[in-house]
Amino acid sequence: MSTVAAHLTALVQQAAERAGFEGVTVDGCVPTKDASLGDYQSNTAFRLAKSKGMKPRDAAEALRANFPEDPAVTGVEVAGPGFLNLSVDDAWLAAAVRTVASPGVGAGKTVVIDYSSPNIAKRMHIGHLRSTIIGNALDRMHRWLGYRVIADNHVGDWGTPFGKLIVAWQEWRDEAAYAEDPVGELQRLYQLADEKMEADPSLLERARAETVKLQQRDPETLALWQRFVDASMAEFDVVYGRLGIRFDEVLGESAYQDRLDPLVAELLERGIAVESQGAIVVPLEEKGLTDHPLLIQKADGAKLYGTTDLATIEHRLATWAPTRVLYVVDTRQQLHFRCVFAAARKMGSSGDFVHVWFGMLKFPGGAVASSRKGVTANLLDVLDTAAERAYAVITEKSPELPEEERRAVAEVVGTATIKYFDLSQNPQSDITFDWDRALAHDGGSAVYLQYAYARLHSILRAGGAAEAPPDVLPAHTEGPEKALLRLVARLPEVVQSAAETCKPNLLAEYLETVARAVGPFYEHCPVLKDGVAPEVRAARLSLVSVVANTLEVGLGLLGIGVVPRL
Ligand code: ARG
Numbered sequence: 314m315s316t317v318a319a320h321l322t323a324l325v326q327q328a329a330e331r332a333g334f335e336g337v338t339v340d341g342c343v344p345t346k347d348a349s350l351g352d353y354q355s356n357t358a359f360r361l362a363k364s365k366g367m368k369p370r371d372a373a374e375a376l377r378a379n380f381p382e383d384p385a386v387t388g389v390e391v392a393g394p395g396f397l398n399l400s401v402d403d404a405w406l407a408a409a410v411r412t413v414a415s416p417g418v419g420a421g422k423t424v425v426i427d428y429s430s431p432n433i434a435k436r437m438h439i440g441h442l443r444s445t446i447i448g449n450a451l452d453r454m455h456r457w458l459g460y461r462v463i464a465d466n467h468v469g470d471w472g473t474p475f476g477k478l479i480v481a482w483q484e485w486r487d488e489a490a491y492a493e494d495p496v497g498e499l500q501r502l503y504q505l506a507d508e509k510m511e512a513d514p515s516l517l518e519r520a521r522a523e524t525v526k527l528q529q530r531d532p533e534t535l536a537l538w539q540r541f542v543d544a545s546m547a548e549f550d551v552v553y554g555r556l557g558i559r560f561d562e563v564l565g566e567s568a569y570q571d572r573l574d575p576l577v578a579e580l581l582e583r584g585i586a587v588e589s590q591g592a593i594v595v596p597l598e599e600k601g602l603t604d605h606p607l608l609i610q611k612a613d614g615a616k617l618y619g620t621t622d623l624a625t626i627e628h629r630l631a632t633w634a635p636t637r638v639l640y641v642v643d644t645r646q647q648l649h650f651r652c653v654f655a656a657a658r659k660m661g662s663s664g665d666f667v668h669v670w671f672g673m674l675k676f677p678g679g680a681v682a683s684s685r686k687g688v689t690a691n692l693l694d695v696l697d698t699a700a701e702r703a704y705a706v707i708t709e710k711s712p713e714l715p716e717e718e719r720r721a722v723a724e725v726v727g728t729a730t731i732k733y734f735d736l737s738q739n740p741q742s743d744i745t746f747d748w749d750r751a752l753a754h755d756g757g758s759a760v761y762l763q764y765a766y767a768r769l770h771s772i773l774r775a776g777g778a779a780e781a782p783p784d785v786l787p788a789h790t791e792g793p794e795k796a797l798l799r800l801v802a803r804l805p806e807v808v809q810s811a812a813e814t815c816k817p818n819l820l821a822e823y824l825e826t827v828a829r830a831v832g833p834f835y836e837h838c839p840v841l842k843d844g845v846a847p848e849v850r851a852a853r854l855s856l857v858s859v860v861a862n863t864l865e866v867g868l869g870l871l872g873i874g875v876v877p878r879l
Pocket of ligand 1: 467
């Protein structure tokens with residue numbers, strides 16, 4: 314099973330070889346913008362022509378003349394200065410989309426995705442929410458494409474913050490507050506420690522001593538640390554549960570601490586790291602980084618965030634031999650990762666490391682009626698509010714649904730609303746959350762797509778085809794049916810490019826296009842109306858089923874559920 318684009322590209326490749334362009338790999342075919350020009354186009358003639366010093370149009374003509382016979386292709390035409398336009402056969406396409414299947418391009422490959430990665434003893438903030446949502450969409454898409462995915466939650470569970478926290482705990486803890494809201498209390502203590510330690514250096518000294526005790530695995534200190542870790546993970550797990558997320562590994566920074574001393578020693582010995590004013594750094598020769606050596610040990614012997622990241626890279630490469638490692642972390646860490654990756658390359662690591670950075674998401678003041686204290690908007694409050702708002706929308710639009718069902722649906726729609734708002738935008742843009750847009754009926758929202766799905770499903774139910782739709786798809790059709798058929802056939806290639814470019818918004822945009830294309834279909838292609846011939850009805854029901862499946866699979870890959878009734 315390959316994508317339609319890949320199938321056509323392989324034909325263009327054959328044509329190029331037959332036409333005497335040896336040893337070249339042609340560019341991939343892409344859908345045409347204008348359906349009247351054909352379904353897919355190849356722009357490869359421009360590059361082929363260059364290699365032989367000929368006119369692009371002549372190269373395109375040569376491709377056309379040598380194009381192999383294939384059941385998928387009904388027309389090959391040269392247009393403009395050298396475009397090759399391909400028309401795809403309806404029946405072939407109808408057979409191809411009958412099952413919404415993965416192209417399996419990731420088979421045999423592994424990708425490690427480092428996402429969410431919040432810090433212990435602090436509330437997960439909006440940046441971590443974005444990482445969690447975007448990372449999970451990449452996780453699901455890669456799995457669907459056949460990759461082995463290692464979803465690794467690299468929690469911040471080690472380092473100087475713990476020394477401070479332990480002193481604050483000894484001095485100022487409020488047991489009752491901790492029992493009620495452990496992370497809130499830990500966060501309060503941490504902030505208090507920061508303030509007090511600025512004024513009182515002796516406290517800071519004590520915090521340092523506690524950090525050292527932790528590093529030396531003093532049993533009492535370690536037990537307290539473990540308590541903080543467990544309390545925080547329990548809260549994170551509530552968020553993950555509501556978002557439907559699970560990790561393959563939760564290897565926090567603490568998992569690598571034993572590797573840090575030997576790593577620094579080894580890097581010094583190999584001449585990769587050098588001493589600099591008592592500290593140890595990895596000088597970086599790569600462009601733009603010569604002024605940014607990676608600090609791996611401070612003068613007092615302490616290791617850093619980046620040191621742990623180098624040890625983590627070693628571990629990941631050795632354990633899983635990934636073809637790619639994705640780090641889904643906000644824009645503020647761009648320089649950090651450039652330095653870490655450059656240092657890793659200097660160490661000889663040949664992995665393909667990608668920092669999937671994203672912009673800031675703001676919740677304008679008052680977006681959430683926060684029931685908990687804390688400086689950052691609490692994610693659970695955001696999810697609660699989303700479910701309540703979704704409930705109001707559903708109650709208004711579908712008052713006939715029983716109360717209990719409306720509640721259940723509102724939870725699905727609520728989390729979907731938050732996820733989709735994030736995933737439907739270019740990850741690298743800064744975005745401001747907007748409830749009206751996030752819950753808009755007429756597009757650009759999860760609820761729009763979920764309504765589109767539910768409507769398709771209601772047609773299937775009414776047509777008696779919800780369980781087993783007839784296995785015939787409209788071939789040789791016109792207009793809206795033809796357009797829908799072509800669109801649904803694109804799902805696999807869209808998922809592939811969204812995963813490869815790490816842009817889930819490409820998939821979101823595509824799903825929206827599919828949902829929009831259903832409108833003209835409803836208008837011009839009645840399914841259940843009296844007088845529709847039985848074979849036309851059966852074929853249209855099949856198409857409805859494939860479109861519904863496409864939305865369900867596509868939304869599922871964004872981590873978004875659908876409901877049959879809305
Ligand atoms: N815990 C870090 C933070 O909240 C993110 C960790 C990202 N992953 C990594 N391998 N550095 O900023």
